[in-house]
Amino acid sequence: MTALELIGVSKRYGRRYALRDVDLSLAPGSALGLLGPNGAGKTSALRMLLGFTQASAGTVRLQGLSPRDPASRVGVAYLPERLLLPGRMTVLSFLRHHAALAGLNGAELERDVEAVLEQVGLSARALDRLGSLSKGLIQRVGFAQAFLARPKLLILDEPTSGLDPIGIRDARDWILTARQRGCSILVSSHLLSEVERTCDQIAIIDEGTLVAQGRLDEVVEDGEALEDAFVRLVGR
Amino acid sequence: MRPAATTIFCALAGEAFRDAMRRRIVPVIAVFALLSLLAVDSCTSCAGSSQVVQNGVQVTASDISGWTGMLIFTVLSLWMMVLAGLLASDHLAEPVLDGSANLVLARPVKRSEFALARLAGALGIAAATGAVVLTVSAYLLHLRNGVPLGAAIWAGLACAAGALVVAALAMALSLRLARVATAMSVLFFVGAITLVNAFTLFGASLGKLGDILQHFAPPLCTAVVVALKPWIAPVAPEVDPTIMALKLAFWVVASVLILLATFNRQELGS
Numbered sequence: 001m002t003a004l005e006l007i008g009v010s011k012r013y014g015r016r017y018a019l020r021d022v023d024l025s026l027a028p029g030s031a032l033g034l035l036g037p038n039g040a041g042k043t044s045a046l047r048m049l050l051g052f053t054q055a056s057a058g059t060v061r062l063q064g065l066s067p068r069d070p071a072s073r074v075g076v077a078y079l080p081e082r083l084l085l086p087g088r089m090t091v092l093s094f095l096r097h098h099a100a101l102a103g104l105n106g107a108e109l110e111r112d113v114e115a116v117l118e119q120v121g122l123s124a125r126a127l128d129r130l131g132s133l134s135k136g137l138i139q140r141v142g143f144a145q146a147f148l149a150r151p152k153l154l155i156l157d158e159p160t161s162g163l164d165p166i167g168i169r170d171a172r173d174w175i176l177t178a179r180q181r182g183c184s185i186l187v188s189s190h191l192l193s194e195v196e197r198t199c200d201q202i203a204i205i206d207e208g209t210l211v212a213q214g215r216l217d218e219v220v221e222d223g224e225a226l227e228d229a230f231v232r233l234v235g236r
Numbered sequence: 237m238r239p240a241a242t243t244i245f246c247a248l249a250g251e252a253f254r255d256a257m258r259r260r261i262v263p264v265i266a267v268f269a270l271l272s273l274l275a276v277d278s279c280t281s282c283a284g285s286s287q288v289v290q291n292g293v294q295v296t297a298s299d300i301s302g303w304t305g306m307l308i309f310t311v312l313s314l315w316m317m318v319l320a321g322l323l324a325s326d327h328l329a330e331p332v333l334d335g336s337a338n339l340v341l342a343r344p345v346k347r348s349e350f351a352l353a354r355l356a357g358a359l360g361i362a363a364a365t366g367a368v369v370l371t372v373s374a375y376l377l378h379l380r381n382g383v384p385l386g387a388a389i390w391a392g393l394a395c396a397a398g399a400l401v402v403a404a405l406a407m408a409l410s411l412r413l414a415r416v417a418t419a420m421s422v423l424f425f426v427g428a429i430t431l432v433n434a435f436t437l438f439g440a441s442l443g444k445l446g447d448i449l450q451h452f453a454p455p456l457c458t459a460v461v462v463a464l465k466p467w468i469a470p471v472a473p474e475v476d477p478t479i480m481a482l483k484l485a486f487w488v489v490a491s492v493l494i495l496l497a498t499f500n501r502q503e504l505g506s
Contacts, residue, residue: 050342052504070344074238078342084334088258100247101343103239145339155342 001064003028003153003184004049009058011044011208018044020208021058026201028152031175031185033195036205037234042188043081045205046157049186050078063153074103077151081158081188083142087131091122091141094130095148102149116144119174135162143174153184160191172198192226202226206234238344245349245356248340252357256327262361265319269369272315276308276373280380301381302467308377309388312369313395313460314430320362320399321406321422327358328499329410329418338504351499352492355400355407362399370395383467390463397484398456402426404491408498426456433457437475454487455480 006024010017019041026032036042047053048060051067065072085094095116099109117123120140125133130141139162146154159175160168168191175198179185189195195202196216203213211233212219220229256262328351331337341350374388402422410418432449434457435442442449462480 047504050338052338052341054503070346071238073342073344076342076344078339080335080338080342082335083339084336085339086255086336088254097247097251098339098343101239101244101340101345103237103344105239105243 001028002026002061003030003063004186005059005061006045006048006055007059007061009045009048009055009060011041011048011053012056017208019048019055019205022205022208022210024203024210024213026184026186028184029179029182030201031179031187031199033199033202034186034188034205035190035192035195035202035230038190040205041208042205043157044208046078046155046186046188049155050076075149075152077102077146077148077154079142079146079154079156079159081161083138085130085138085141087129089130090127091117091130091133091144092126094141095144098145099148104149112148112150116147119147120144121170136164136167139163139167139171143171147174147178150181151178151183154178154186156185156187156189158189159187160189160194168194192230196226204230204233241346241349244345245353248345248350248353249356249360252327252354253360254357256323256357256361259323261323265361265365268315269365272312272369273372276312276376279304279308280376299468301377302383302469305377305381305383306461306464306467309370309373309391309464310457310460312373313366313391313398314426314457316362316366316370316395317398317402317456318422318426319365320359321402321426322419323361324355324358324403324407325410325418325422326415328354328407329415332411332502332504335505341504347499347502348496351407351495355404355492355495358407359400359403362403363396366392366395366399387464387466391460394459394463394480394484397488398454398459401454401484401487401491402456404495408491408495411498411502429453429455430457433461437461454491455483459484 003026006022009019009022011019022045024045034042034045044053048055049062049067050073060067062072062076092113095113096109099113104112117126120143122137122140122144125137130138133141143159146156160171163171172194175185175187179198185199187195187199201213201215202219204211204219216226220226337350341347370388370392374385377383378385378388402425405425406418406422409421413421429449432442432446433455435446436450437458441447458475459480462475462477465477
């Protein structure tokens with residue numbers, strides 16, 4: 001069973017296509033970097049995978065199930081590009097809330113929350129209100145909620161957005177650690193170098209159409225950097 | 237494995253209630269509730285004469301106090317319904333529009349669980365306010381006007397059902413309309429139904445549209461008045477309480493289903 005799959009998927013908003021006949025899949029334990037210029041359709045693909053929107057045509061599968069089925073999201077964690085958190089909650093209460101929704105309870109919940117706080121370096125800020133945190137720290141909270149309950153599949157939309165260079169390096173380490181644990185990862189990003197370092201496969205979408213998908217060495221030609229391949233395939 | 241539905245619902249509803257509590261409108265509601273209670277206290281504190289002759293008709297103090305009590309309780313009930321509608325008018329739409337709902341709905345959470353929890357959160361504030369205002373009012377009316385308390389319990393339940401209907405419909409509408417337009421719709425909806433119900437109770441008609449509303453719209457005002465029938469006997473309107481209860485129950489189910497269907501079809505952005 002694939003971790004996620006799009007088969008002949010199209011998404012139309014009125015007469016405009018956000019995605020057109022896209023086939024995409026992610027094998028368990030792999031990490032796929034979804035690349036494309038702004039407005040290419042990357043976020044639309046993620047939204048369909050999580051059941052936020054429905055495909056106009058084609059089949060979407062998340063862990064073998066329809067994304068409309070909540071069971072498809074068991075063991076799935078998501079970090080959106082624009083992370084809006086309830087400012088009045090503390091970091092700790094926010095993570096406890098999400099841990100409960102992820103199926104944890106009792107001592108296991110407390111242990112897991114403590115572990116993710118430690119992992120993202122927020123143990124000392126656990127009792128701070130989310131509204132008082134900087135953008136970078138908010139992003140760390142976003143990562144912390146994503147790592148709760150040891151997810152089997154991580155869906156990350158621009159995960160390094162708002163992070164400073166140290167934060168970016170930390171985020172890369174966290175993603176690689178999750179991969180080593182066998183977690184499947186789908187990353188949508190503009191940062192080609194980050195995708196290169198964290199993913200073993202890439203897919204490039206341009207104007208709603210999938211223009212390339214495969215292992216890095218399959219998409220990038222000899223003597224070419226990922227950036228060159230990206231420009232060549234997107235054709236701008 | 238997906239957590240139990242009750243665990244998810246309790247976690248979400250608790251969060252939705254806390255979210256509702258921090259809204260700026262809550263202190264305003266508290267002040268209005270207090271003013272309402274002061275008004276009820278003032279309206280019920282003066283004792284009437286034992287009997288009055290009005291246009292040749294003999295009216296006893298008990299008739300007057302019964303009608304006064306019914307009027308006060310019905311107005312307060314309608315107030316609670318409007319309050320529930322206003323609180324619900326952005327309690328689901330806001331997290332959907334700003335994208336904060338996405339983080340929760342990316343978990344193994346059903347959309348219906350999220351929508352019902354948000355509805356419960358909004359209704360929690362209205363229910364707490366209603367419980368205080370209506371209980372104190374009923375007690376004062378019982379103590380000073382001598383009306384039976386049992387009827388107030390049924391009227392309170394009719395008010396709770398009406399509040400749920402108004403809140404669920406407002407929440408569904410808020411997914412399609414802007415916040416102000418939804419709030420205006422709540423006021424118009426409750427106002428129009430109250431007007432039609434009141435005219436019909438007194439044997440008058442508001443034309444064809446009024447008749448349609450009276451037959452098919454939720455009986456927000458009529459249900460409360462019918463529950464308070466013992467307060468205004470023997471001149472109470474002739475409406476079958478069973479039919480009224482069934483009509484209200486139908487609307488409770490229908491309004492929640494409308495909300496769930498609307499939210500299930502909602503495309504989530506951000």
